[in-house]
Amino acid sequence: xxxxxxxxxxxxxxxxxxxxxxxxxxxxxxxxxxxxxxxxxxxxxxxxxxxxxxxxxxxxxxxxxxxxxxxxxxxxxxxxxxxxxxxxxxxxxxxxxxxxxxxxxxxxxxxxxxxxxxxxxxxxxxxxxxxxxxxxxxxx
Amino acid sequence: xxxxxxxxxxxxxxxxxxxxxxxxxxxxxxxxxxxxxxxxxxxxxxxxxxxxxxxxxxxxxxxxxxxxxxxxxxxxxxxxxxxxxxxxxxxxxxxxxxxxxxxxxxxxxxxxxxxxxxxxxxxxxxxxxxxxxxxxxxxx
Amino acid sequence: xxxxxxxxxxxxxxxxxxxxxxxxxxxxxxxxxxxxxxxxxxxxxxxxxxxxxxxxxxxxxxxxxxxxxxxxxxxxxxxxxxxxxxxxxxxxxxxxxxxxxxxxxxxxxxxxxxxxxxxxxxxxxxxxxxxxxxxxxxxx
Numbered sequence: 001x002x003x004x005x006x007x008x009x010x011x012x013x014x015x016x017x018x019x020x021x022x023x024x025x026x027x028x029x030x031x032x033x034x035x036x037x038x039x040x041x042x043x044x045x046x047x048x049x050x051x052x053x054x055x056x057x058x059x060x061x062x063x064x065x066x067x068x069x070x071x072x073x074x075x076x077x078x079x080x081x082x083x084x085x086x087x088x089x090x091x092x093x094x095x096x097x098x099x100x101x102x103x104x105x106x107x108x109x110x111x112x113x114x115x116x117x118x119x120x121x122x123x124x125x126x127x128x129x130x131x132x133x134x135x136x137x138x139x140x
Numbered sequence: 141x142x143x144x145x146x147x148x149x150x151x152x153x154x155x156x157x158x159x160x161x162x163x164x165x166x167x168x169x170x171x172x173x174x175x176x177x178x179x180x181x182x183x184x185x186x187x188x189x190x191x192x193x194x195x196x197x198x199x200x201x202x203x204x205x206x207x208x209x210x211x212x213x214x215x216x217x218x219x220x221x222x223x224x225x226x227x228x229x230x231x232x233x234x235x236x237x238x239x240x241x242x243x244x245x246x247x248x249x250x251x252x253x254x255x256x257x258x259x260x261x262x263x264x265x266x267x268x269x270x271x272x273x274x275x276x277x278x279x280x
Numbered sequence: 281x282x283x284x285x286x287x288x289x290x291x292x293x294x295x296x297x298x299x300x301x302x303x304x305x306x307x308x309x310x311x312x313x314x315x316x317x318x319x320x321x322x323x324x325x326x327x328x329x330x331x332x333x334x335x336x337x338x339x340x341x342x343x344x345x346x347x348x349x350x351x352x353x354x355x356x357x358x359x360x361x362x363x364x365x366x367x368x369x370x371x372x373x374x375x376x377x378x379x380x381x382x383x384x385x386x387x388x389x390x391x392x393x394x395x396x397x398x399x400x401x402x403x404x405x406x407x408x409x410x411x412x413x414x415x416x417x418x419x420x
Contacts, residue, residue: 002419006402013417016334019263032240035151037179037256039317039353041369043332051209051235052183054250060235067340070332071371071381072212072231072352074181076254087254091211091231091239091371095331095340095381099371100237101211101314110334112416114356114367114385116317116398118256122146136252137153139273140141159296175291177319177396191349191375192323194296194390200347200375212352212371214321215395227394229321230350231371231379240377241351258396262286276392277293 003027008121014042014113018074019106021086027117028077028084035120040073042113049090049102054060057133061105068092069112071099077117080126080135143167148261154182154253159246160213161226167257168217169223175260178228180213182253189230189242197273201245208232208252211239218256220266220275283307288394288401294322294393299386300353301366308357309363315400318368320353322393329370329382337413341385348372350393351379357397360406360415 001023003012004020010031014023015036025037050061074089091101141163143152154163164178167202185208190201215228231241245259281303283292290311294303304318325348328343355368371381407418 002417004402004404004419006315006400009317009400009402011400013404013418013419015353015416032366035146037149039179039319039354041356042365043334045334048210049231049233049237051207052251053207053235054183054185056351062235062237064237067331067333069329069369069382070302071369072354074179074212076181076256087181089209089211091233091379091381093329093331093371093381095333095342097329097342097344097382099231099239099379099381101231101233101239102209102237111332111412111414114417118149120146120149120151122144122149122151124144124151132156132251134251136155137142137151137254139144139153157300158407175286177289179319188379189349189373191347191373192391193347193375194325195325202375202377205376214319214352216321216396227321229349229351229375239369239371239379241379242349242377243372258289260286260289260291262289262291264284264291272296272391274391276295277282277291279284279293 008119010117012115014109016109018109021106024073024086025084028053033077033119034079034123036077038075038116042070043111044107045110046067047107048105053095054132064100067095078124085126148259150257152255153247156249158249161246164226165224173217173259174219174263176217177258178215180253180255182210183251184208184247185250187247188245192244194272204240207235218264225266288399290397292395294389296389301386302365305364313357313399314359314403316357317398318355319392320349320395322350323391324348324387325390327387328385331382334412344380347375358404365406
C-alpha cells in the first residue's frame with residue numbers, strides 16, 4: 001500500500017494480497033482521520049459481504065472467491081468513543097458481469113485498488129442503538 | 141433524520157422507517173442547496189427502482205421488499221425552473237449478495253443510512269427534452 | 281456533451297449516442313486534468329465491461345445491450361508518462377433491476393449521463409507492473 005495526501009484528499013493504491021479494511025484503518029490512524037468519505041475501485045479475489053437482518057439483529061454474510069472487479073466501494077470513516085471506526089459497503093462483478101455485494105467484512109486485493117479518501121474537517125462519533133443493534137452516527 | 145454541515149459537506153443519518161427521497165428534499169430545502177453530489181450507504185427494506193425505456197418514453201419500475209443493503213446510492217441535487225430537483229440511482233444487495241438497482245423512486249430505511257452531500261458553489265438548472273421525455277442539465 | 285466547471289468540480293451532461301470514455305478524455309484534455317475522481321449516473325443502451333484474470337493476465341469482457349440505468353460509475357483520471365489516463369468501473373441495471381458490471385471499456389448513452397469530476401490539486405502517474413500486467417498508481 002502506498003498513498004499520498006493532497007490537502008483533504010488522500011489517493012491510495014492497495015496492492016495484491018492486501019486486505020482492504022485493515023489498510024483503510026492503517027491510513028486513517030496514520031493520518032489521524034476523524035471524519036471522511038471513501039470511494040474506491042479495483043479487483044479482489046476473495047471477499048465477505050453481508051446484509052443485516054434487523055429482526056434477528058445479525059448479519060447474514062457470504063464469502064465469494066474468484067475473479068471480481070469492485071464496481072463500488074463506498075463508506076464512512078469516523079469515530080466511536082473517539083476511536084477509529086469504518087463502515088464500508090461493496091459491490092463486485094465477476095467475469096460474466098454478475099454483481100454481488102453488501103456490508104463489507106473483508107476483501108483481499110487480487111490486482112490493485114484505487115481509493116479516494118475525502119477527509120472532512122469535523123468530527124462525528126457513534127452511539128449504540130440497542131433497539132436495532134447497530135452503531136449509528138451521533139451528532140450530539 | 142439528523143445531519144450536520146461542515147463547510148460544503150453535509151453528513152446525514154437517516155433513521156428506520158424514513159423514506160430517502162423525502163429526506164433528501166427536506167435537507168436540500170433547509171440548507172438551500174442549488175447544486176450537489178450525493179453518495180450514501182445503508183440498509184432498506186422496501187424500495188422501487190426503474191429503468192427508462194427511451195423508445196416508450198417511460199420508466200419500467202420494480203418494487204423489492206426484504207433485507208437489503210444499499211451498495212451504492214449516487215446522484216445529483218440541483219434545480220428545475222429554480223425549484224428543488226433530485227436525481228438518484230441506487231443498487232442494493234440481499235442476504236445472498238444478489239444485487240438489484242436502477243433509478244430510485246423511493247426507498248424505506250430499515251436500519252440506517254449514512255449520506256454525504258457535497259454542495260457545489262454554483263447553479264445548474266434543468267430543461268425538458270421532449271424528444272427523449274426527460275429533464276436534462278441545462279448549462280445555459 | 282456540455283459541462284461547467286465550478287472551482288475544482290466539473291459538472292457534466294453527456295447526451296444520447298455519445299460514448300462515455302471518449303467524452304471523459306475530451307473533458308480531461310480540455311481542462312488539463314492531471315488527477316481527479318469521477319462519479320456518475322445515467323442510462324446506456326450498449327456497454328462492454330470486463331474482469332481481469334490475473335493468472336491469465338487478460339480481461340474477460342462482455343457486451344450488454346438493452347435498457348440499462350448506470351447505478352454506479354466511478355474511477356480515476358490521472359496520467360501515465362505524463363499523458364492522459366482514465367480507469368473507470370461501472371455497474372448498470374436493466375428493467376428487471378438485474379445488475380451487471382465491471383471494468384469499463386466503452387458505453388453508449390441512451391438518455392443522459394450526469395457526471396461529477398472532482399479535480400484534485402496534485403499529480404499521480406502510473407507505472408507498468410509486469411508481474412500482474414496492469415498499470416498502477418505511481419507515487420514516486
